[in-house]
Amino acid sequence: MVRKKIDYLASLNEVQRAAVESMEGAVMVIAGPGSGKTRVLTYRIAYLIENGIEPWRILALTFTNKAASEMKERIEQVVGPGARKVWMGTFHSIFARILRVEGHRLGYPNDFTIYDTDDSKNLIKDIINSMQLDPKVYKPGVVLSRISMAKSNLITPKRYANNDDLMVYDRMNRVPMIFQIYEKYTERCLRAGAMDFDDLLLQMFRLLYQNPDNVREKYNLAFSHILVDEFQDTNSLQYEIIKLFLDPNRENPNICIVGDDAQSIYSFRGATIDNILNFEKDFPQLQVFKLEQNYRSTKHIIGAANKVITNNDRQIQKKIWTEELEGHKIKLIKTVTDTEEGKRIADLIVEYKNRFHVKNSDMAILYRTNAQSRIFEEHLRRLNLPYKIYGGLSFYQRKEVKDVVAYMRLTINPLDDEAFKRVINFPKRGLGGVALNSIFMKAEQANISLYHACFETELSPKAKNAVNEFIRLIESFMQKNQESNAYETASYIVKKTGIMEVFKAENTLEAFGRMENINSLLDGVQEFVENDEFTEGEPVERNLSGYLQNIALLTDFDQKEEETDFVTLMSVHSAKGLEFDCIFVVGLEENLFPSYMSLSIPEQIDEERRLFYVAITRAKRFLVLSYANSRYQYGEIRMNDPSRFIEEIPIEHLEDNSPIKQKLILDKPKILGGIKPLDKKPVNDYSKEAQNFIPDHPDKIEENMRILHLKFGPGTITGIEGYKENRIARIDFDNLEGPEKRIVLKYAKLKILQ
Numbered sequence: 001m002v003r004k005k006i007d008y009l010a011s012l013n014e015v016q017r018a019a020v021e022s023m024e025g026a027v028m029v030i031a032g033p034g035s036g037k038t039r040v041l042t043y044r045i046a047y048l049i050e051n052g053i054e055p056w057r058i059l060a061l062t063f064t065n066k067a068a069s070e071m072k073e074r075i076e077q078v079v080g081p082g083a084r085k086v087w088m089g090t091f092h093s094i095f096a097r098i099l100r101v102e103g104h105r106l107g108y109p110n111d112f113t114i115y116d117t118d119d120s121k122n123l124i125k126d127i128i129n130s131m132q133l134d135p136k137v138y139k140p141g142v143v144l145s146r147i148s149m150a151k152s153n154l155i156t157p158k159r160y161a162n163n164d165d166l167m168v169y170d171r172m173n174r175v176p177m178i179f180q181i182y183e184k185y186t187e188r189c190l191r192a193g194a195m196d197f198d199d200l201l202l203q204m205f206r207l208l209y210q211n212p213d214n215v216r217e218k219y220n221l222a223f224s225h226i227l228v229d230e231f232q233d234t235n236s237l238q239y240e241i242i243k244l245f246l247d248p249n250r251e252n253p254n255i256c257i258v259g260d261d262a263q264s265i266y267s268f269r270g271a272t273i274d275n276i277l278n279f280e281k282d283f284p285q286l287q288v289f290k291l292e293q294n295y296r297s298t299k300h301i302i303g304a305a306n307k308v309i310t311n312n313d314r315q316i317q318k319k320i321w322t323e324e325l326e327g328h329k330i331k332l333i334k335t336v337t338d339t340e341e342g343k344r345i346a347d348l349i350v351e352y353k354n355r356f357h358v359k360n361s362d363m364a365i366l367y368r369t370n371a372q373s374r375i376f377e378e379h380l381r382r383l384n385l386p387y388k389i390y391g392g393l394s395f396y397q398r399k400e401v402k403d404v405v406a407y408m409r410l411t412i413n414p415l416d417d418e419a420f421k422r423v424i425n426f427p428k429r430g431l432g433g434v435a436l437n438s439i440f441m442k443a444e445q446a447n448i449s450l451y452h453a454c455f456e457t458e459l460s461p462k463a464k465n466a467v468n469e470f471i472r473l474i475e476s477f478m479q480k481n482q483e484s485n486a487y488e489t490a491s492y493i494v495k496k497t498g499i500m501e502v503f504k505a506e507n508t509l510e511a512f513g514r515m516e517n518i519n520s521l522l523d524g525v526q527e528f529v530e531n532d533e534f535t536e537g538e539p540v541e542r543n544l545s546g547y548l549q550n551i552a553l554l555t556d557f558d559q560k561e562e563e564t565d566f567v568t569l570m571s572v573h574s575a576k577g578l579e580f581d582c583i584f585v586v587g588l589e590e591n592l593f594p595s596y597m598s599l600s601i602p603e604q605i606d607e608e609r610r611l612f613y614v615a616i617t618r619a620k621r622f623l624v625l626s627y628a629n630s631r632y633q634y635g636e637i638r639m640n641d642p643s644r645f646i647e648e649i650p651i652e653h654l655e656d657n658s659p660i661k662q663k664l665i666l667d668k669p670k671i672l673g674g675i676k677p678l679d680k681k682p683v684n685d686y687s688k689e690a691q692n693f694i695p696d697h698p699d700k701i702e703e704n705m706r707i708l709h710l711k712f713g714p715g716t717i718t719g720i721e722g723y724k725e726n727r728i729a730r731i732d733f734d735n736l737e738g739p740e741k742r743i744v745l746k747y748a749k750l751k752i753l754q
């Protein structure tokens with residue numbers, strides 16, 4: 001026992017150790033990334049247990065359940081299996097656990113259901129219908145977010161109705177009945193014995209607040225020590241609940257929070273930096289520990305991070321330093337297209353494996369939006385590199401992507417029963433279970449496909465109509481496919497099915513994410529159509545069938561469960577608290593990172609910068625930043641400037657051969673008051689011509705000509721192989737590194753430059 005104790009305490013520096021050993025009273029550790037905050041929190045728990053605090057009297061709130069289980073493992077190494085009895089997990093999971101025991105006091109059964117967002121929206125739709133309101137006006141997603149806002153601010157339906165500000169706001173938005181929907185929603189949830197995500201916080205609050213003697217006191221006595229990691233991302237309701245867990249009779253309760261205001265990245269969810277500032281006021285006897293040494297990253301990475309964050313005004317002053325080596329400079333990758341970005345990063349991963357023996361599992365690709373994962377997935381697959389996507393399904397596994405692909409599959413092959421099942425009633429066309437069952441049975445009896453069974457099944461007139469409409473829809477897709485390329489057909493499918501309208505009507509962040517994914521899918525199809533590069537074998541037909549063949553390999557890809565050595569792909573948001581040897585922060589372009597929604601609001605730019613700060617401080621040894629000059633966004637090629645955050649990194653931390661940093665700075669328009677005009681000059685001079693780009697006929701292309709390619713820019717034809725239909729040009733593009741490209745002229749879009 002004693003030996004172990006010496007072991008872990010010896011792995012702490014003086015300040016960390018003091019923070020661990022200060023068992024009593026309120027403690028705050030606000031410190032930079034990689035300074036050992038999570039380590040302090042973990043070992044503090046171990047120390048408490050070693051010094052006689054029973055594990056089940058410790059409540060520790062973490063950002064993810066995964067983080068909690070890793071911390072438990074650590075603690076277990078010190079104190080043995082008792083560690084498992086610590087109450088450790090996310091706010092939601094811990095509160096759900098307590099509500100299972102106490103929920104009956106609020107009228108919930110102990111085995112209450114937890115509604116996910118879909119359940120909530122469906123219920124709201126029901127209510128809107130029963131109130132005979134127009135669901136186009138009262139969009140379920142909008143209503144849900146109003147309800148969620150109210151709950152997070154402790155506003156009951158009654159208080160909502162009496163709150164002038166809210167009522168005026170709703171009236172102005174022509175949705176004055178939200179307060180009633182909210183009331184009914186609350187009743188129906190309770191009647192169904194269900195809590196939604198917001199309820200897990202709200203009901204926890206109510207439970208403690210309304211039952212000071214029997215419940216609050218019980219938990220005040222039960223938990224002797226409370227610890228919170230990543231405190232900067234708690235919202236005010238969470239903070240109120242934490243305070244209710246503390247014994248009001250104790251002058252200086254045992255609460256320990258750790259966090260970093262510079263890493264606060266959830267203000268859109270209501271997290272507030274005020275919590276940190278209030279903490280000092282709420283606990284006047286607070287002991288504050290400052291950690292400044294970073295144990296994670298090398299000097300170049302720390303130097304860059306320190307500099308970047310100075311561009312945010314509102315922050316608690318602190319600087320981190322490291323005893324680590326200088327390390328490798330930061331690599332900056334500039335590519336012409338987003339596809340090339342994917343390829344370069346995948347190639348680099350192989351290089352790091354070979355040159356530096358970095359394992360797959362020590363590498364992570366971080367992006368701003370989940371939709372960006374597609375291109376990286378494709379290139380990692382091509383190189384047979386195992387990967388895993390966190391915080392989101394792999395691109396082709398996402399429901400909305402699968403649904404659109406199912407329509408494509410059915411267009412090509414109406415016998416495809418799995419595709420049929422996915423989309424026969426999506427978007428909803430009023431087919432009930434009875435009608436669908438008849439179709440399924442008919443297909444079974446007659447041994448025909450579901451699609452064909454539609455023609456032969458006897459149905460009610462209403463169902464018959466719906467089915468006929470579906471058939472007509474698919475037939476129109478088949479027709480379109482006869483005369484169009486893959487992109488035209490795919491866009492037509494998306495348009496005619498009305499899938500986008502469904503999501504648009506939802507009007508939630510999640511629904512917009514889904515729309516983005518469908519756009520990203522279409523971008524992929526567009527790219528396939530325009531991809532005139534010739535690799536090997538016969539050129540693939542650029543129609544829908546060719547496209548589906550192309551991605552079939554990708555959709556059928558099964559990620560082996562037992563695989564443990566995989567590259568990680570995740571959004572920067574979900575990378576919080578984690579570390580990897582090698583980090584690739586990709587898509588560093590204006591309008592993407594910082595996101596286009598943040599550009600006109602200085603506070604939001606600051607939040608984007610904190611996000612960037614979180615991203616780069618995940619790296620231990622290698623940091624790679626990348627951006628593409630052009631990217632498929634919303635069905636067209638967009639030219640974006642490199643992200644302002646790249647410029648904020650001092651040049652001495654960047655690799656020498658990183659692309660023309662100086663030029664990049666010269667190119668930049670002046671930043672006025674932190675806000676940059678949206679209509680900026682594109683990076684490449686040929687982009688102007690792209691607007692009126694009309695390609696020349698392939699037969700006109702000859703050796704030695706100067707040409708312009710829409711994606712790759714200007715270049716010289718260095719040779720031509722083959723005849724007629726099969727002519728392939730070798731082109732040396734001015735802006736591309738590496739060997740010449742071979743391009744099938746039949747598909748190429750080239751303009752001859754005079």
Ligand code: ATP
Nearest residue numbers: 011012013032033034035036037038039295296577
């Ligand atoms: P973040 O803000 O990113 O959450 P953090 O402050 O929580 O970072 P930790 O994750 O606790 O930092 O620590 C960063 C890394 O440094 C970990 O690998 C940890 O094991 C290591 N570390 C922390 N303190 C020490 C120390 N005193 N000696 C050696 N390594 C340490």
Ligand code: MG
Nearest residue numbers: 037038039577
């Ligand atoms: Mg941490």
